[in-house]
Amino acid sequence: MQSLIVFSQFRWDFALRRPQHLMTRLARDFRVFYFEEPVYDPRGAWLEIRVPAPNVHVCRPHTRVPERGFADAQMPVLAELLENLISSHDLGTPVVWLYTPWALPLLQRLDAKTIVYDCIEEPAAPGEAARELAAREHSLLKLADLVFTGGPSLFRQKQALHENVHNLPSSVDKDHFAAVGPGIDHAEQATMAHPRFGFFGVIDQRFEPVSVSLLADAHPEWQIVLVGPVANIDLRTLPRRPNIHYMGERPYAELPQFISGWDVCLLPFAVNAATRFVSPAKVLEYMAAGKPIVATALPDVVEPFGHIVHVGRHAQSFVSACERALGEPAALREKRAAMMRNVVKATSWDATAEKMLSLVDEVAHRQQKRRAPVAPALARPTDHRRAIVLGAGPAGLSTAYHLGKESLLLEQHDRVGGSCRSFEEGGFVFDHGGHAMRSNDPYVLEMYAMLGGASAKARGGLQALMNGFLPQLRGQLRLQARVARVLPSKHLVVLSDGTSCVYDKLVSTVPLPALVDLLGEEAPTRVRRASSDLRHESARWVHLGLAPGTELQVPALDFEPQGLLRRVVVLEGPALALEIAYSRREPLPSDADALVDRCIAECQRLGLFESDGSVVARHQFDLPFARVLLEPGQQEPVELIRHWLRARDIELAGEFAEWRTDPEHVFLAGKHAAERVEDALSRKLRPATPRPSVAHAMSAGAIERHPSSTS
Numbered sequence: 100m101q102s103l104i105v106f107s108q109f110r111w112d113f114a115l116r117r118p119q120h121l122m123t124r125l126a127r128d129f130r131v132f133y134f135e136e137p138v139y140d141p142r143g144a145w146l147e148i149r150v151p152a153p154n155v156h157v158c159r160p161h162t163r164v165p166e167r168g169f170a171d172a173q174m175p176v177l178a179e180l181l182e183n184l185i186s187s188h189d190l191g192t193p194v195v196w197l198y199t200p201w202a203l204p205l206l207q208r209l210d211a212k213t214i215v216y217d218c219i220e221e222p223a224a225p226g227e228a229a230r231e232l233a234a235r236e237h238s239l240l241k242l243a244d245l246v247f248t249g250g251p252s253l254f255r256q257k258q259a260l261h262e263n264v265h266n267l268p269s270s271v272d273k274d275h276f277a278a279v280g281p282g283i284d285h286a287e288q289a290t291m292a293h294p295r296f297g298f299f300g301v302i303d304q305r306f307e308p309v310s311v312s313l314l315a316d317a318h319p320e321w322q323i324v325l326v327g328p329v330a331n332i333d334l335r336t337l338p339r340r341p342n343i344h345y346m347g348e349r350p351y352a353e354l355p356q357f358i359s360g361w362d363v364c365l366l367p368f369a370v371n372a373a374t375r376f377v378s379p380a381k382v383l384e385y386m387a388a389g390k391p392i393v394a395t396a397l398p399d400v401v402e403p404f405g406h407i408v409h410v411g412r413h414a415q416s417f418v419s420a421c422e423r424a425l426g427e428p429a430a431l432r433e434k435r436a437a438m439m440r441n442v443v444k445a446t447s448w449d450a451t452a453e454k455m456l457s458l459v460d461e462v463a464h465r466q467q468k469r470r471a472p473v474a475p476a477l478a479r480p481t482d483h484r485r486a487i488v489l490g491a492g493p494a495g496l497s498t499a500y501h502l503g504k505e506s507l508l509l510e511q512h513d514r515v516g517g518s519c520r521s522f523e524e525g526g527f528v529f530d531h532g533g534h535a536m537r538s539n540d541p542y543v544l545e546m547y548a549m550l551g552g553a554s555a556k557a558r559g560g561l562q563a564l565m566n567g568f569l570p571q572l573r574g575q576l577r578l579q580a581r582v583a584r585v586l587p588s589k590h591l592v593v594l595s596d597g598t599s600c601v602y603d604k605l606v607s608t609v610p611l612p613a614l615v616d617l618l619g620e621e622a623p624t625r626v627r628r629a630s631s632d633l634r635h636e637s638a639r640w641v642h643l644g645l646a647p648g649t650e651l652q653v654p655a656l657d658f659e660p661q662g663l664l665r666r667v668v669v670l671e672g673p674a675l676a677l678e679i680a681y682s683r684r685e686p687l688p689s690d691a692d693a694l695v696d697r698c699i700a701e702c703q704r705l706g707l708f709e710s711d712g713s714v715v716a717r718h719q720f721d722l723p724f725a726r727v728l729l730e731p732g733q734q735e736p737v738e739l740i741r742h743w744l745r746a747r748d749i750e751l752a753g754e755f756a757e758w759r760t761d762p763e764h765v766f767l768a769g770k771h772a773a774e775r776v777e778d779a780l781s782r783k784l785r786p787a788t789p790r791p792s793v794a795h796a797m798s799a800g801a802i803e804r805h806p807s808s809t810s
């Protein structure tokens with residue numbers, strides 16, 4: 100599943116707004132990482148990650164830097180935390196989504212696939228900082244592939260500055276706010292007299308206190324209820340009257356109960372430069388509740404809804420508008436209510452999120468803009484190789500090993516092994532994905548022996564086996580070398596650091612859809628369409644290290660229970676490897692620690708072990724590509740892509756690169772890809788270099804350090 104990183108000045112837990120509504124919906128298609136502004140922590144830098152909703156990771160940086168927000172002084176620390184997040188969660192080339200231009204410098208640390216600027220308020224900063232902020236927004240608009248605006252005023256403004264701007268005003272959770280009616284009232288206002296005028300939202304510098312105090316003074320018998328947190332303003336500036344009731348911040352779930360008991364809803368926003376572009380979402384929420392609305396003359400309320408809401412252009416006329424709204428004849432009131440219902444019917448957060456998603460997809464496909472490193476790299480390729488291998492998992496390692504000295508192996512991580520890496524946790528060595536890597540093929544067994552066999556695996560897990568390739572590679576290996584683009588027309592790969600390299604033949608071991616993404620607009624529509632037809636399943640492996648002597652009650656060493664866990668594998672230690680399947684349509688039920696807790700509870704429910712105190716180490720690995728889903732007879736899209744690539748000197752090796760449901764052993768896949776490359780090169784260019792075989796290498800004494808054994 101693709102990743103989406105959001106940089107936001109809005110705290111996830113503070114008032115439910117557009118970002119939370121959108122991200123919880125986009126999380127059906129993306130792994131969302133919501134990166135908040137940092138908080139001060141004298142203990143030092145760390146990233147707090149919570150999962151408040153399926154597939155949504157709220158990342159709160161803690162730093163020792165006193166400056167607030169995405170300040171420049173924070174950037175070095177934030178960049179490091181971000182890089183760790185990217186590598187620990189395998190974020191690949193994420194879609195990056197910004198709510199604030201202040202976060203712009205962090206984009207340099209990302210290999211963004213698509214950059215989205217969701218502009219819902221005019222960025223504002225005091226004094227000197229205003230100029231810097233304007234410059235950053237200008238740069239962001241240059242970089243962004245897509246700009247969304249939250250209202251007509253912002254739309255008109257940004258449209259002049261970017262070619263791909265879409266006005267997608269905030270929407271409404273209509274069922275939530277339609278839960279009003281006679282008899283429903285919040286307990287804390289239930290004894291309050293009518294008529295009641297209510298407002299909910301953040302009470303900050305945009306709030307207009309004069310209109311509210313005038314209203315309270317003009318009608319001391321009317322009650323004014325203000326629900327919401329007070330932020331960024333001096334509490335003393337707020338009007339205090341016996342008939343003004345501040346309820347403080349309340350959960351989203353309670354808002355309908357408050358509205359239900361109000362006679363008129365208020366939008367008392369100050370009308371000034373700071374609110375020139377404000378488009379309050381609550382106007383739709385009030386409409387969903389079907390209540391009369393009185394607003395100050397905010398342009399983005401008056402323009403679309405001036406015929407539905409009562410508008411008071413200054414404080415005194417705000418009071419008259421409230422009187423009109425309250426005393427409006429039933430027929431006129433019903434006419435407005437019908438118009439409100441039509442507005443609400445025509446909008447939904449689901450539809451807004453869906454529209455955004457399709458625009459993001461469209462951009463990804465068109466790949467209109469090229470990221471910075473590509474252009475200079477095109478001008479100066481730095482290297483030329485006979486064969487380049489993309490990815491140093493087992494398939495890439497095997498390919499490079501068989502290709503010999505003229506190969507260049509490129510790997511994005513800082514070590515080899517790909518999905519066969521291992522991680523140490525609490526004295527346990529956990530293999531990524533619990534791969535068995537068994538085979539009866541004599542050549543594969545020979546290779547296992549060359550790599551150190553069972554003794555290596557017993558020492559350091561699959562990682563030790565994969566590291567066994569290192570002394571055998573005669574070509575060059577570059578780690579932390581993420582390929583950002585592949586340009587078949589120029590036989591060129593471009594790395595995210597801006598360097599590039601020309602190849603005669605390329606072998607890709609990255610999953611096929613990811614390779615098609617790397618081709619950008621060089622891939623014709625039919626190839627991209629075929630790629631989007633490919634279906635797969637992802638898996639999360641949770642590993643639990645258990646206290647010595649823990650008694651396991653398991654039906655078999657490898658079994659498939661019903662429910663959350665698709666597969667349970669018993670490991671030495673004792674330890675358990677648990678597989679949880681997920682997909683685009685069926686995301687993980689929870690993530691991070693919450694998921695591990697759920698797995699432990701599930702193990703106890705299944706009776707595998709008794710006390711959760713038995714768990715002394717926990718670790719999880721994500722396998723975004725865990726299973727190819729391909730119905731029999733549905734080979735056409737794969738064949739189409741493979742033919743197109745082969746005609747452009749690109750070979751595929753490995754289960755996910757070749758998109759096979761019947762994969763051959765990954766070592767053989769690498770060997771066969773190397774043979775195809777050598778054959779093609781010998782036909783095209785010159786006689787092939789003799790390929791090393793395991794037997795040859797062994798007889799040459801190249802592996803004397805590894806005792807011969809099989810696994």
Ligand SMILES: Cc1cc2nc3c(=O)[nH]c(=O)nc-3n(C[C@H](O)[C@H](O)[C@H](O)COP(=O)(O)OP(=O)(O)OC[C@H]3O[C@@H](n4cnc5c(N)ncnc54)[C@H](O)[C@@H]3O)c2cc1C
Nearest residue numbers: 490492493494511517518534535536537581582753764765
């Ligand atoms: C439980 C389990 C048991 C298994 N048992 C067996 C078995 O017994 N025998 C068998 O043959 N197979 C087995 N498999 C399957 C096998 O493990 C996988 O097919 C194999 O690990 C995939 O290796 P790979 O090299 O093809 O891909 P990966 O290991 O995914 O390697 C791809 C590499 O490409 C790198 N990469 C990706 N994008 C970029 C980029 N843009 N730039 C640079 N580098 C990039 C990645 O970082 C990664 O290192 C098993 C799988 C599972 C889940």
